[in-house]
Amino acid sequence: MKAMRIHQYGGPEVLAQVEMQRPAPGVNEVLIKVHAASVNPFDWKARAGYVKEFFPLTFPATLGSDVSGTVEEVGPGVARFKRGDEVYASLGLEGGGYAEYAVAKEAIVAEKPGTLDHVQAAAVPTGGITAWQALFEVAQLRAGQKVLIHAAAGGVGNFAVQFAKAKGAYVIGTASSRNQAFLVELGVDKAVDYQKTRFEDVVHEADVVLDTIGGDTQERSFKALKKGGILVSIVQPPSQELATKYGVRALFYGGHPSSSNLAEIAKLIDAGKVKTVVETVLPLEEAPRAHELSQSGHVRGKIVLKVA
Ligand SMILES: NC(=O)c1ccc[n+]([C@@H]2O[C@H](COP(=O)([O-])OP(=O)(O)OC[C@H]3O[C@@H](n4cnc5c(N)ncnc54)[C@H](OP(=O)(O)O)[C@@H]3O)[C@@H](O)[C@H]2O)c1
Structure with a gap:
């Protein structure tokens, strides 16, 4: 072959x-x-x-x-x-x-x-499963909660936005200027252009942050969380000092293959709720x-x- x-x-x-x-x-x-x-x-x-x-x-x-x-x-x-x-x-x-x-x-x-x-x-598969596990199995995202999703136009982020919306969450996504209209098409409640705005100036009291970027973006994300919230990073372990300072939980998560997640995702896709x-x-x-x-x-x- x-x-x-x-x-x-x-x-x-x-x-x-x-x-x-x-x-x-x-x-x-x-x-x-x-x-x-x-x-x-x-x-x-x-x-x-x-x-x-x-x-x-x-x-x-x-x-x-x-x-x-x-x-x-x-x-x-x-x-x-x-x-x-x-x-x-x-x-x-x-x-x-x-x-x-x-x-x-x-x-x-x-x-x-x-x-x-x-x-x-x-x-x-990988983008969908990672978004699913990070949001629902780790962060336990529920309807009515506010979630900030970084790199919302990317392979993981675009699914995270759509899954969180299907769950009934309030969704904020970050992307560059080129992707602002695309984020709206995906269904975000609020799109933040990271080239023009510091997201922590306009996002407050989030229950969940999905960090797909790391570094400075991860550090600044603590400011967007409410006390008792959770930051899940899929790129690098977050600072536990900052987690304590802001009164939140913060952890790194590595996804794993799952046919049951794929079956759930297939249902949403076939129902027309996720593209x-x-x-x-x-x-x-x-x-x-x-x-x-x-x-x-x-x-x-x-x-x-x-x-x-
Ligand atoms: N731990 C795990 O299990 C796991 C699983 C999958 C992926 N990952 C990791 O997670 C990261 C994301 O994966 P991915 O597949 O989603 O990557 P990707 O598809 O390559 O991400 C590309 C997206 O990132 C956006 N982006 C770039 N810089 C940004 C910034 N400063 N702020 C906001 N958005 C920005 C881009 O949007 P613009 O063009 O608008 O900038 C683009 O749409 C990667 O590092 C990957 O290795 C980890």
Whole structure:
């Protein structure tokens, strides 16, 4: 099969097309014929070696956490799927998605939303699952609460906005000038242009902050929270000194693959309550270009690699 693999850490150019043996599904695993795979910032961070301290790659490595495709073959013990089923999955940090076939544990695979094609469905898994877990499983966001979502136009943020709105929360999103109208389309109650306004000057008494940026944005986010509120960062551990100073909880959260989250998200999508946003579609062999674009930090929604 065809795959885009890397044999060493480096720039986008280390992604190279290779022919390799098609993997076989083991016990409780399914083999997915990948139709589309999306790109996450983790992919270029792993490729460049930025995360090798906590997630060293074994070379050659096939990156890519998010896939949508068709079940080609099932391993022993698989009960929920059969050949031909249309599925989507987050494969987690191990990746394997930039290829014509990928193996996944049955437990992390879900039925693809019926209303989406594979390109749109591939845009969902990691961004959707991370937003879902951070908002509902960690922050326990409830109807009527106020939530500040940073990078609301990005791969995680666009889902966070839509899920929080579907829950009945009051949603504030941050983005640059170019994305202000887009945030309104997504459904935010208030869009903040971080190029013109310091968000902490206009956002007060939030119950929840979803930090997708870190650094200075994370530090200033404490000022936007109400006492007893919670800051969930998906990028770096927040300062516990600041948490104590402001009387809030603050923690780092790393998402994990979940078929039940994907099933819940598929229901919202098929009910027309959540849409997917794909800014760019490229053929698999243009993965290096996709990484360059992702690395720019200004993707709207997702970049998807079309595999078949
Ligand atoms: N812990 C986990 O489990 C987990 C899971 C997924 C992702 N992550 C991490 O979370 C981060 C976000 O992921 P992602 O997939 O959403 O990234 P992404 O799609 O690449 O984010 C791009 C978005 O960031 C926005 N942005 C850039 N600078 C901003 C700023 N200063 N303020 C507000 N928005 C800004 C851009 O909007 P403009 O163009 O308008 O600036 C763009 O829409 C990444 O670092 C990723 O590695 C962690």
